[in-house]
Amino acid sequence: MKITGNKHKIFRNLDIRIVSLVLAVTLWLYASTERYYKLTFHCPVEVRNIPPGYSLARCLPPVICDIEARGKDLVAFQFKNPAVVIDAENRQIKKFKVKLTPDHLVLPFRLKARAVQFLDQEMEINLDRQTEKAVNILLDLVGDPADGLVLSDSIRYEPASALLKGPARQLEMLDAVYSAPIRVDGFSVGTLVRSALMLPDSCLFAVSPGSIDVFLRFEKSGERVFKNIPLSVINRSRDYLVSFAPGTIDLVVSGPRNVLEVAKQSDLKIVLDLKDLPPGKHQLQATIELPDKLVLIAASPRDFEVNIR
Incomplete structure (x- = not known):
């Protein structure tokens, strides 16, 4: 009877105790996330308003910066990284340097930071004349078809070429783009597959069209x-x-x-x-x-x- 009485005391007002615990944890979390902390981020760089007829000459590496902000805001930054945005409007030269300031940092969800410090205070931007040319399309076929079959030489795809646009110097060295990997494992009958085209560097180049139709054929x-x-x-x-x-x-x-x-x-x-x-x-x-x-x-x-x- 004594044990039963102790159990009764333990479970007395259990609902109130649970609510109290939840409130305590909530208050603790609120207090913790309202404090200011400093974290290091690798922020991608975006160059806007590039003059007509020009493009970036090379991809820009992420910028390392220390951001001091409230804990709850830093948690939000884990879902969407802050970015460094550079305005190239009215830049008439192919190479220029930008001194990085907190104004260049764009925070997601319109959040705010108390302090921002860049590891490298200056960034160099290189532009090149933008051109375009027709390039061949090469298929990236992966895997083996069903036993006793091989890919036929009569495979065709449409279109057979694409228009690639990007910085002139790098474009001169390119004659083809590849399809995304097309797996043919276990295939035994002719199949129509749509495949995206892979860019040499997505930050520099654009391709049109963005995908092709591939007609796979097999033979014994x-x-x-x-x-x-x-x-x-x-x-x-x-x-x-x-x-x-x-x-x-x-x-x-x-x-x-x-x-x-x-x-x-x-x-x-x-x-x-x-x-x-x-x-x-x-x-x-x-x-x-x-x-x-x-x-x-x-x-x-x-x-x-x-x-x-």
């Missing part, structure tokens, strides 16, 4: 045996005699049937590299280079005995 793969393919030797010294055995190799390769049918023995490159080998007997593995679309299944032999004397 085949195998073919190539026998008695001669080997070639590279990096041999003229001061020594070289012999190796055996003198030929047999290969089994697979790939699209139309590629296998036209492949010639001379298209297969089998090489023994003697670079930096001293006189004597050596066991070397041949390097095998196959035409595009063909895959090596087996090689016999793969290792060769080379005698340098």
Whole structure:
């Protein structure tokens, strides 16, 4: 009976106790988040009002700054970073420097900071003439289709080229853009896929259109045996005699049937590299280079005995 009485005392006014605890925690949180704290942020940089016909010459790294603000505001900054905004209006030169001040810092949700200090007090902005040109589109195909199938050479995509816009100097070095990775794992029938185009640097370039339609096609793969393919030797010294055995190799390769049918023995490159080998007997593995679309299944032999004397 005594134990039961103690339990009754413990649970007496339980609802009031819970409410009191919640209020205490709420007051503690409020008091804590109203205090001022200092945290370091890596703030992205945005350049606005770039003069017509110009663009950034290179992407700008984040700016490191210490921000002192109320705790609840610093918590909000974790969801959306403060940003440094630089106004390039009326700038008629390609390179200029900006002395960073708290006015350059834009805080999210219209919050305020008591103090702002930048690690680097000055930032250099480089502009370049903006141009555009047509570039080819290359597909980034990832994975393998269903067993017994390979990607067909008749894959097509529309459009086949895109208009890339960006800083002139960097644009000169670009001739193509890639699609986003297109996975073909397990595919067995023709499929239409829409893929985005990947930008070299999203902060510098724009591409039109932003995506392409890819018509994937598959065909049955085949195998073919190539026998008695001669080997070639590279990096041999003229001061020594070289012999190796055996003198030929047999290969089994697979790939699209139309590629296998036209492949010639001379298209297969089998090489023994003697670079930096001293006189004597050596066991070397041949390097095998196959035409595009063909895959090596087996090689016999793969290792060769080379005698340098």
